Amino acid sequence: MIGPVLKVTDLKKAYGAIQAVGGVSFEVMPGEIFGVIGPNGSGKTTMFNSVLGQITPDAGRIELNGQDITHKSPQQLNQLGVGRTFQTLQVFGKMTVRDNLLVAAQEHQGSMWSRLFAPGDSGLGDRADALIDQFRIRHVAHKKAGELSYGQQKLVDIAMAFMSEPDLVLLDEPCAGVNPSLVGGISSLLKQLNQTRASGKKASSFVVIEHNMDFVMDLCHRILVMVEGKVLAVGTPDEIRANKAVLDAYLGN
Numbered sequence: 001m002i003g004p005v006l007k008v009t010d011l012k013k014a015y016g017a018i019q020a021v022g023g024v025s026f027e028v029m030p031g032e033i034f035g036v037i038g039p040n041g042s043g044k045t046t047m048f049n050s051v052l053g054q055i056t057p058d059a060g061r062i063e064l065n066g067q068d069i070t071h072k073s074p075q076q077l078n079q080l081g082v083g084r085t086f087q088t089l090q091v092f093g094k095m096t097v098r099d100n101l102l103v104a105a106q107e108h109q110g111s112m113w114s115r116l117f118a119p120g121d122s123g124l125g126d127r128a129d130a131l132i133d134q135f136r137i138r139h140v141a142h143k144k145a146g147e148l149s150y151g152q153q154k155l156v157d158i159a160m161a162f163m164s165e166p167d168l169v170l171l172d173e174p175c176a177g178v179n180p181s182l183v184g185g186i187s188s189l190l191k192q193l194n195q196t197r198a199s200g201k202k203a204s205s206f207v208v209i210e211h212n213m214d215f216v217m218d219l220c221h222r223i224l225v226m227v228e229g230k231v232l233a234v235g236t237p238d239e240i241r242a243n244k245a246v247l248d249a250y251l252g253n
């Protein structure tokens with residue numbers, strides 16, 4: 001039987017008297033798009049940052065493909081095949097779009113020095129070009145990222161997370177601040193990337209935090225609902241829509 005890509009068991013993190021995450025457990029299966037929703041302050045980001053090695057949880061265990069990654073650094077996780085996007089844009093405004101993609105792969109590939117002295121761009125150029133085409137940003141590939149619209153920069157930002165061909169990608173509010181007319185495009189892109197990565201044939205799994213409910217319901221295979229640091233429900237979009245506790249605590253607000 002195939003095990004989960006990501007397994008989080010009884011994760012806890014407090015900030016003083018605030019129990020931001022109070023014993024959260026869930027599993028993400030290979031190829032799954034797993035949504036995380038919940039009201040502001042329900043602990044989504046704290047859970048996310050714990051999984052990504054950005055904060056140290058007080059208790060609990062995090063496994064990637066069966067391997068304990070609870071105390072790994074973000075760099076180690078990147079090398080193990082975990083990618084991420086942030087709520088706020090992480091593009092380098094003065095570099096071209098293509099160079100942003102090349103830089104994004106560096107963490108995964110080793111030190112800056114080894115890359116500087118590696119022949120050519122070590123195959124990363126092909127990967128960058130494939131993503132540029134897939135994300136339909138060819139016409140701006142040689143522009144400085146800072147000159148693009150916010151929506152285009154968001155696309156570059158998401159593409160950067162895929163440069164290292166990750167098995168698992170955590171996306172923190174991919175639609176935040178994006179013009180509603182672009183939201184459908186981001187959803188289609190993520191579905192495409194989930195099915196077949198640009199140069200590989202392996203499906204990748206995503207965990208997506210997002211407040212845009214239509215986007216989450218359309219994109220995700222399963223959704224976890226967090227309220228006050230705990231799991232209120234996990235289920236398919238239809239199950240979540242029909243869950244009375246979720247409606248009362250969240251969707252009904």
Ligand SMILES: Nc1ncnc2c1ncn2[C@@H]1O[C@H](COP(=O)(O)OP(=O)(O)OP(=O)(O)O)[C@@H](O)[C@H]1O
Pocket residue numbers: 015018019020038039040041042043044045046047
């Ligand atoms: N660095 C911190 N120091 C103190 N309290 C924090 C810190 N980070 C988060 N918290 C608190 O922990 C709780 C959970 O916050 P968290 O940001 O994880 O929620 P969230 O669900 O991601 O919220 P949002 O949807 O607004 O991003 C909140 O009460 C928040 O105020």
